[in-house]
Amino acid sequence: MAKAAGIKGKEQKRKKIMEAALKIFSKKGYSPAAIDEVAREAGIAKGTLYLYFQDKEDLFCSTILHVIDNLALLLQKNINEQMNPLEILKSLAFYQLKFFSQNRDFFGIFQTIINENLLSSHKKLFNLLLIRKQDLINYEINVIDRGKREGLIRSDIESEEIVNSFDGMVTNSIKQMGYCNNNVNTGIDVEKKVKSIMQILLDGVSERK
Amino acid sequence: MAKAAGIKGKEQKRKKIMEAALKIFSKKGYSPAAIDEVAREAGIAKGTLYLYFQDKEDLFCSTILHVIDNLALLLQKNINEQMNPLEILKSLAFYQLKFFSQNRDFFGIFQTIINENLLSSHKKLFNLLLIRKQDLINYEINVIDRGKREGLIRSDIESEEIVNSFDGMVTNSIKQMGYCNNNVNTGIDVEKKVKSIMQILLDGVSERK
Amino acid sequence: MAKAAGIKGKEQKRKKIMEAALKIFSKKGYSPAAIDEVAREAGIAKGTLYLYFQDKEDLFCSTILHVIDNLALLLQKNINEQMNPLEILKSLAFYQLKFFSQNRDFFGIFQTIINENLLSSHKKLFNLLLIRKQDLINYEINVIDRGKREGLIRSDIESEEIVNSFDGMVTNSIKQMGYCNNNVNTGIDVEKKVKSIMQILLDGVSERK
Amino acid sequence: MAKAAGIKGKEQKRKKIMEAALKIFSKKGYSPAAIDEVAREAGIAKGTLYLYFQDKEDLFCSTILHVIDNLALLLQKNINEQMNPLEILKSLAFYQLKFFSQNRDFFGIFQTIINENLLSSHKKLFNLLLIRKQDLINYEINVIDRGKREGLIRSDIESEEIVNSFDGMVTNSIKQMGYCNNNVNTGIDVEKKVKSIMQILLDGVSERK
DNA sequence: TATGAATGAGCTTTCATTCAT
DNA sequence: CATGAATGAAAGCTCATTCAT
Numbered sequence: 001m002a003k004a005a006g007i008k009g010k011e012q013k014r015k016k017i018m019e020a021a022l023k024i025f026s027k028k029g030y031s032p033a034a035i036d037e038v039a040r041e042a043g044i045a046k047g048t049l050y051l052y053f054q055d056k057e058d059l060f061c062s063t064i065l066h067v068i069d070n071l072a073l074l075l076q077k078n079i080n081e082q083m084n085p086l087e088i089l090k091s092l093a094f095y096q097l098k099f100f101s102q103n104r105d106f107f108g109i110f111q112t113i114i115n116e117n118l119l120s121s122h123k124k125l126f127n128l129l130l131i132r133k134q135d136l137i138n139y140e141i142n143v144i145d146r147g148k149r150e151g152l153i154r155s156d157i158e159s160e161e162i163v164n165s166f167d168g169m170v171t172n173s174i175k176q177m178g179y180c181n182n183n184v185n186t187g188i189d190v191e192k193k194v195k196s197i198m199q200i201l202l203d204g205v206s207e208r209k
Numbered sequence: 210m211a212k213a214a215g216i217k218g219k220e221q222k223r224k225k226i227m228e229a230a231l232k233i234f235s236k237k238g239y240s241p242a243a244i245d246e247v248a249r250e251a252g253i254a255k256g257t258l259y260l261y262f263q264d265k266e267d268l269f270c271s272t273i274l275h276v277i278d279n280l281a282l283l284l285q286k287n288i289n290e291q292m293n294p295l296e297i298l299k300s301l302a303f304y305q306l307k308f309f310s311q312n313r314d315f316f317g318i319f320q321t322i323i324n325e326n327l328l329s330s331h332k333k334l335f336n337l338l339l340i341r342k343q344d345l346i347n348y349e350i351n352v353i354d355r356g357k358r359e360g361l362i363r364s365d366i367e368s369e370e371i372v373n374s375f376d377g378m379v380t381n382s383i384k385q386m387g388y389c390n391n392n393v394n395t396g397i398d399v400e401k402k403v404k405s406i407m408q409i410l411l412d413g414v415s416e417r418k
Numbered sequence: 419m420a421k422a423a424g425i426k427g428k429e430q431k432r433k434k435i436m437e438a439a440l441k442i443f444s445k446k447g448y449s450p451a452a453i454d455e456v457a458r459e460a461g462i463a464k465g466t467l468y469l470y471f472q473d474k475e476d477l478f479c480s481t482i483l484h485v486i487d488n489l490a491l492l493l494q495k496n497i498n499e500q501m502n503p504l505e506i507l508k509s510l511a512f513y514q515l516k517f518f519s520q521n522r523d524f525f526g527i528f529q530t531i532i533n534e535n536l537l538s539s540h541k542k543l544f545n546l547l548l549i550r551k552q553d554l555i556n557y558e559i560n561v562i563d564r565g566k567r568e569g570l571i572r573s574d575i576e577s578e579e580i581v582n583s584f585d586g587m588v589t590n591s592i593k594q595m596g597y598c599n600n601n602v603n604t605g606i607d608v609e610k611k612v613k614s615i616m617q618i619l620l621d622g623v624s625e626r627k
Numbered sequence: 628m629a630k631a632a633g634i635k636g637k638e639q640k641r642k643k644i645m646e647a648a649l650k651i652f653s654k655k656g657y658s659p660a661a662i663d664e665v666a667r668e669a670g671i672a673k674g675t676l677y678l679y680f681q682d683k684e685d686l687f688c689s690t691i692l693h694v695i696d697n698l699a700l701l702l703q704k705n706i707n708e709q710m711n712p713l714e715i716l717k718s719l720a721f722y723q724l725k726f727f728s729q730n731r732d733f734f735g736i737f738q739t740i741i742n743e744n745l746l747s748s749h750k751k752l753f754n755l756l757l758i759r760k761q762d763l764i765n766y767e768i769n770v771i772d773r774g775k776r777e778g779l780i781r782s783d784i785e786s787e788e789i790v791n792s793f794d795g796m797v798t799n800s801i802k803q804m805g806y807c808n809n810n811v812n813t814g815i816d817v818e819k820k821v822k823s824i825m826q827i828l829l830d831g832v833s834e835r836k
Numbered sequence: 837t838a839t840g841a842a843t844g845a846g847c848t849t850t851c852a853t854t855c856a857t
Numbered sequence: 858c859a860t861g862a863a864t865g866a867a868a869g870c871t872c873a874t875t876c877a878t
Binding site: 447448449450526529530532566569570571572573575576579580582583585586587588589590591593594614615617618619620621622623624625626 | 656657658659735738739741778779780781782784785788789791792794795796797798799800802803823824826827828829830831832833834835
């Protein structure tokens with residue numbers, strides 16, 4: 001019982017440290033973030049941090065992956081088999097926008113790490129992120145393909161191109177958004193953004209003759 | 210005369226240093242890039258660099274702005290009054306893609322710096338970049354508005370949203386591209402990418418009934 | 419009864435820890451040896467170690483002295499009143515060689531600690547070791563003196579010089595030896611080494627005319 | 628000219644740092660010696676040290692080898708072709724004793740590093756030292772062999788054993804000696820020590836019948 | 837102007853020691 | 858008695874910046 005609590009406490013503390021790390025890394029980026037500061041933010045001693053993470057890089061990678069996995073979970077949780085492809089895309093857009101509007105600082109570091117060169121030193125992280133990124137893209141391609149089969153989406157445009165446009169729209173929308181932890185307001189803004197994205201994606205912007 | 214030559218030479222050397230800096234900053238990012246390495250790449254002594262730039266941050270900001278201004282120049286040069294709004298958008302997409310396909314490494318650092326938090330230390334740069342970014346966005350909004358007036362673009366979607374989608378598509382396309390200094394091949398790939406972007410942007414991806 | 423068992427167990431555990439410490443200290447030296455590693459080797463928790471030893475230095479000193487005392491015991495056990503001075507010297511050489519051939523790693527740390535400066539921090543240990551070293555030297559001087567009285571050893575060389583030469587020969591022989599826990603083989607090698615030492619010590623190396 | 632002075636100055640500064648390092652390493656040993664302290668002793672900043680040496684280990688190895696090479700030079704300088712084998716041995720003993728009596732602190736660290744296990748991390752240094760040690764031993768063996776051919780030394784004892792005894796005697800004599808920078812006194816003490824060593828080595832200590 | 841040796845603040849990481857359980 | 862998580866001082870090392878030449 002005490003042991004179980006200990007294990008639970010250990011995992012809890014790891015999370016606490018990662019939350020502090022997320023805050024600092026998000027604010028400053030990898031190099032300028034000081035381990036000292038992360039420890040202080042987490043309310044622990046510097047040495048303690050090294051009981052939970054091998055080194056600065058491990059802390060960084062673990063933290064980033066933890067957040068990414070949370071996002072992936074959120075996206076999965078809000079998709080079900082009954083939804084049609086367009087509804088799925090909408091959900092993906094909505095929850096990505098929502099997630100990043102509530103983790104605004106993280107978006108910056110996220111954009112940075114999705115970059116081959118700058119991650120040259122974080123090889124391990126880069127590969128893991130690449131896999132996750134590709135997983136999402138592949139999933140989206142499947143959704144588009146299904147949309148084509150169901151007569152919802154044009155077949156004369158490559159699915160990859162559609163996914164690329166969709167992802168770009170979503171990412172850029174996140175970039176435009178300000179930070180918000182007000183759920184009501186966020187919900188509205190995000191809803192509007194998503195509608196706009198879906199409308200442009202589906203119908204295009206050219207005047208119909 | 211001698212003075213003029215000296216000034217010219219001074220400007221020339223500044224450029225040489227910035228080119229070296231671009232290479233190193235692009236490859237490593239701001240913090241991990243060492244002044245030593247930039248100096249070596251530029252073929253000058255470390256101390257000399259400080260005759261041309263105040264400090265590391267000044268070097269960074271100057272370098273980034275120099276590249277951004279080059280890009281802005283390239284975009285301007287390839288737009289003229291005779292082009293219609295759609296042709297202008299196409300040109301903007303084409304030359305951004307082309308520029309970054311030839312400055313692949315730079316894209317990473319560019320993505321990073323377009324981020325409020327990570328630039329907390331580079332306030333000056335951030336503001337200057339923000340202005341330039343906003344300038345482009347404003348210009349694009351004007352183009353879209355003109356398109357609406359000319360009956361080329363739907364009026365029922367906010368121009369800001371259209372610009373947002375367009376920029377997102379372009380940015381994401383750049384992200385997908387690999388590095389290429391082969392002009393022929395690049396030209397073709399870029400052309401294809403741009404066509405795809407414009408098609409989706411204009412017509413949308415939904416199946417017409 | 420329970421108390422006696424406890425005390426006995428306590429002493430037993432102290433020995434166990436010291437054995438582990440000997441292994442680690444011998445392999446790495448004082449500073450690089452980690453308390454963590456000693457505890458792991460001893461199969462106890464780090465904190466437990468501090469119940470048996472005041473601090474790292476205490477552990478080190480206790481361990482070294484324990485080994486030295488074992489050596490002293492071994493030497494004493496193999497000397498008896500019937501032996502003549504030369505036989506005693508032979509025995510001293512033989513069992514020192516044998517002891518260190520079976521505790522090869524320890525010899526290194528032993529050589530190190532028999533050094534005034536490097537023990538500046540281990541003052542207590544240094545003094546205790548000095549006493550033991552001097553005890554052995556004094557004993558050897560007595561043996562030599564007895565040899566002189568018995569007409570076995572020249573009287574025209576100071577006993578101190580003879581002891582010095584003898585000790586040097588033995589120490590250097592140990593240095594030359596490799597590690598061996600094979601008793602048979604060791605015995606032979608050691609026997610040969612001792613013979614050689616005694617021959618040179620007694621008869622010298624110059625050609626008799 | 629200025630350049631030549633610069634190079635000379637650079638080498639001079641390296642030596643100055645090594646002298647400081649020798650002092651600190653000799654006093655404390657490798658691990659406890661702090662780079663900070665060496666720098667302070669050398670009258671330079673910590674960072675400067677790293678312009679002359681790769682890291683702490685490089686500083687250590689360079690320093691030790693520098694001293695060893697000085698010793699080797701001293702020994703070579705005081706041997707010439709006209710000397711007979713016994714005179715050569717005497718010279719080797721004399722100048723080793725003299726050298727270490729004037730570099731007393733160094734002897735401790737020297738004894739320590741001539742130890743396989745403790746040098747596990749200093750592999751490079753260990754190998755270089757081993758070579759130098761073996762060079763000296765080989766040279767001494769040659770001297771002994773020559774002595775045998777010239778009828779000065781008994782042929783019925785292996786040269787290796789003789790060398791081993793000789794080296795042991797010398798080393799142990801050094802160990803007994805205190806520090807001395809008074810040349811006159813040292814000269815006398817050393818002379819006496821050497822005489823004693825040579826007498827015992829050549830004639831042995833047994834009573835002639 | 838140009839140099840590059842020198843600086844030292846600041847960083848990551850280790851590890852002997854403590855103490856609540 | 859035993860534990861091992863937590864601590865924080867202290868170490869090695871880097872690198873932007875300065876300045877005498």
